[in-house]
Amino acid sequence: MRKRKWLLTTAAALVICLFWSFLSSLGTGGTLTRTESYLQDKVTQQSDAERAPNVNIKLIKIDQPSLDNLGQFPWDRSLYAQLISMLADAGAKAIALDVVLAEPGKDPESDAIMAETMKKYSNVILPVVFNFKARQDDAGELETESISYPADTIGASQSQLGHINVMQDQDSTVRMLTVGLKDNEQQMIPAFSVKLANYLLDQDHQINWNESKSGWYRGNERIPVNNRNQIATEFYTKPREEMSAETGYDSQSFFDVLSGNVPADYYQGDVVLIGPYAPGLQDEYLTPLSSTLKMYGVEIHANMVQSLVAGKFSTKADPAVNYVLIVLLTLLTILILERVTGAKAFLVYGGLAAGYILAWIVIYQFKSLFITFTYPFLAMTSAFIWSVVSHYVTERRERSRVTNIFGRFVPRTVVDEMLASGEEVTVGGQRRDISVIFVDIRGFTPMSEKLQPEQVIQVLNEYLDICTKAVFKWNGTLDKFIGDGVMAIFGAPISQPNHPELAVRAALEMKRQSAELEERCLREIGVPVRFGVGINSGPAVVGNIGSQMLRLDYTAIGDTVNLSARLESNAKPGQILISEETLARVKGKFITETIGEIKVKGKEKPVLVTEVLGEAEEGQEDVQLGENQLHVGREGA
Template sequence: MLRKSWIRLLIAGVLISLFWSFLYSLGSGGMLGFVETPLRDAIRKQSDKEREPYPQIKLIKIDTASLEQLGQFPWDRALYAQLIDMLGSAGAKAIFLDIVLAEPGADPASDAELARVLQKYPNIVLPVVFNFKAEQEAAGRMETESIDYPSATIGASQNQFGHINVMQDSDSVVRMVTLGAKDEQGNMIPAVSVKLANYLLKEEDQIRWDEAKQAWYHGDDRIPTNERQQVTTEYYTKPREETSADTGYDAQSFFDVLAGNIPADYYQDDVILIGPYAPGMQDEYATPLSETLKMYGVEIHANMVQSLAAGKFYFDTGKPVNYTTLFVLTLLAMFLFERFKGTRTFIVYGILVILFVALWMNIYFFYHHFIVFIYPFLALTTAFLWSVVLHFVLERRERSRVTNIFGRFVPRTVVDEMLASGEEIKVGGQRRDISVVFVDIRGFTPMSEKLEPEQVIQVLNEYLDICTKAVFKWNGTLDKFIGDGVMAIFGAPVDLPNHPELAVQAALEMKRQSADLEERCLREIGLPVRFGIGINSGPAVVGNIGSEMLRLDYTAIGDTVNLAARLEANAKPGQILISEETLARVEGLFETETIGEIKVKGKEMPVLVTQVHDTRKQAADNN
């Protein structure tokens, strides 16, 4: 039985693990990635102190004020050339123009001026846009339909290219930076954020693509990218955050810098990002920092630059580790839930959840790894619910089994009432007022001598079945079988105010129901087999007697019990004898006949005995 229980537990644990592993295997983040991702967003949120922006990263905004001063888009490219020339001359470390210039400008002279500036300052970065296929042939692929390069009329070199593709997750939130994408010849074009971050890093810490190892490196450290060359970015500013020295990147208006209101020298040794910063310019994206307020693309690039320069990458442990975590946690939970049942199951579940959450957070904070959370947690919860339901079902089954067993000794109504009371069964008893019935089969010994043992057992069982049914019908408790006799109690363990009447009714029921069996025995074996019954009422000690650890016997002891047994011993075949005490309690309910006083063993004085013939109503009907 124990082995069967553990096999069932193991099978259930494996099935639960396989179910949640299957859901985890669906898609890049599993079927419940929409729940897993926000959890990671929450744990990665930083305090204002932790997200201090680099002061050498600065923004120049193409904002509403600039549009009012310089006119609506598109602007003449000479404006960009003029501003970039000013910044380059002032000693800017790198300049990124977040404007797609894939087509020739309206004025060739302006394009030529911009080409001159680009040639003069190689630290200028221009955007390249990858147009990916709407449907990829396989998960993790980034197949390209076309690539939009800067127009040849502005003469940018390939070293000045950086792609600006911002990939949104399935919930339209930008969480990752794509470090690079390959062009038509298979050459890796790094992201703008990669090129700009390298201007902030020492040469030995530069971010680079290793073609031989097919991996990205930050110095000598491998960057934990996924199959799309993506890594999660940190955010150091909130969307459209007010500019301050402590909380946001320094952001000035394009027109103010161009007009000299902000001197160009202000940007010496800085990495500068120039881009749209006004509503309606279609360059806004949702980030993990806000569900409603979007962040401009130039802000996102600035955060990506700092994130890459800081080099604080976290690792996704990958599916093999996550599958192992899920299986181990589930099977451990199943084992513990089997060991600790009842209310302790809830305590164990709570402890496991706390430990798993603590482990999950510690692995991230101290080792910069993320193990999957939602699937092991749900597997653990499923194991808990399965255990609770299983324990409930088994308890109900055991309760039903015990009830059925106990129900062979007392009526079902009595069993239900005892179970509902919730009281424990203990050794000991209590003084109760009860009626005791002893029944014995007269003529059993001669019958046993004439019949085969199997036939004797069959007849005995039929007689005992009649007795048992009669006791239960009248709400009595079957105390024990004594050879070819029966002892029954009325009024315990459940109080019955009219227990003397019920005891006599049960005796009459036995007498009536045994008539057919008596006739058959007389016909088949030539011997009448009849009941002799004794009934007494009064106080007795009722309870569990025996060994508390091994076996208990629910019974009654006392003089009331002894007298009932003596009355049964003096009853003739077919006689129901009751004591004077029982008669006083059922007077007028039954047809009785006084036998007189008889001497019984254990009593100094004779005992008045009365025979019960039938109920008053039954006797009247017969007349």
């Protein structure tokens, strides 16, 4: 049994581990993946007090007022050249234009002015856009279909280029910064944010691609990018919140700066990002900060710049760690819960769940490492559910087994009452009004002398089976077998107002059912084996007697029981003797014959005894034979 349970438990643990590991390996962006992303978003969110935008990162917005004053897109490129020149001359550290200029402009002179500006100011960054294949051959790669560079007429150098690709997860949310992408010649093009962050970092912390080591470094520290050169980004501002020095990146309207309403020297020593900041320009993305409100691309780049400057890089643990966690949590849960049941199992599971949640948060806070939460947690929960169900099924099976076994030694009614009460079995009893029946086989000794022991047992078992079935048929409690005799109780443990009648009917049932066996015994062994039955009714103490720790016996004790036993000992073969008390309670229901008073052991006075001959006919009120005469009383007589 234990080996079978161990095998089942092992198989369950294996199935749980394989199931959740398989789902985890798919990473298909379903509900669980979205849940994982949601939890990571929540733990990375910073409070208003923690959100402190870098004051040296400023935005110039191509907003609706600018569009109203300068006209709709696309603008003449001389406008960009003019603003860039103003900012550069005023001492801005770097200027990034988040506007794609992939095609030559309509006015060649404007492109020439822009080209001259790019040549004059090396700290100007223009965007490169990678166009990826709609269907990637390898899920772990980013295969490029085409790359959009600034138009040749603008004349931007390689050092003035940075890609502006903002990668969205499968739920259309931007969480990752792609540090760099390789062009068709396998040359690494840094992200817009990388180029700008280097203007805010000192020489010892510059971010660069190390070709020989195939990795990105911030100074001497390797940046833990994934196989797509991505790193999780922090967000320091909420989407579309009103920009101010206190709550977000300083942002001014393109037109205000160009027209001089905001002086250019306001940006001295700052990194400036110029980009779309109006709904109609379609440069908006969801971020972990909101599932409905989008953030403009130029502000996302600003957050990425600050994230790189801060150098706090959160990473995801290797998939192998996830599989190990699934296995460990599954086995730990099952092993612990194999020893704990009931309410304690829920407490243990709650403790394990709380411990894992705490560990998950602490590891991120102190190590900036995301271990997978959803799949190991669900594996642990599955193990918990398995353990609870397994314990329940085992207990039900064990209860059924014990009930069946126990029911062969004590009455089934006693077993049911004990199990239903939910209480421990204890020594003690209570006074009850009951009927007690004793049955004994007459002629058992002569039969034993003529038969082999195996035959004796066979015959005895057949007689005892008849007695047992009769007692159970009439809702009695089989108290015990006493050698070749039987003791049964009616009226306990389940109360029965008509228990004397039930006891007599059970005795008559025994007499009827034993006729065939009696005839066979007489024919085969020449001995007429018959029953002698005694029945008495009255008060008795009913309950458990014996050893509290070793063995208990459910029985009845008292004078009522003793008299029943004495009546049985005086019964002749085939006789059913009842006491005066029982007769008074079943009067009119059976055909009886008065035997008279007899002297029994334990009684000072003689006891009136009556024999039950059968059931009274329908409509008869009283049928009694006595002094060799038949007395009949009928309704209305």
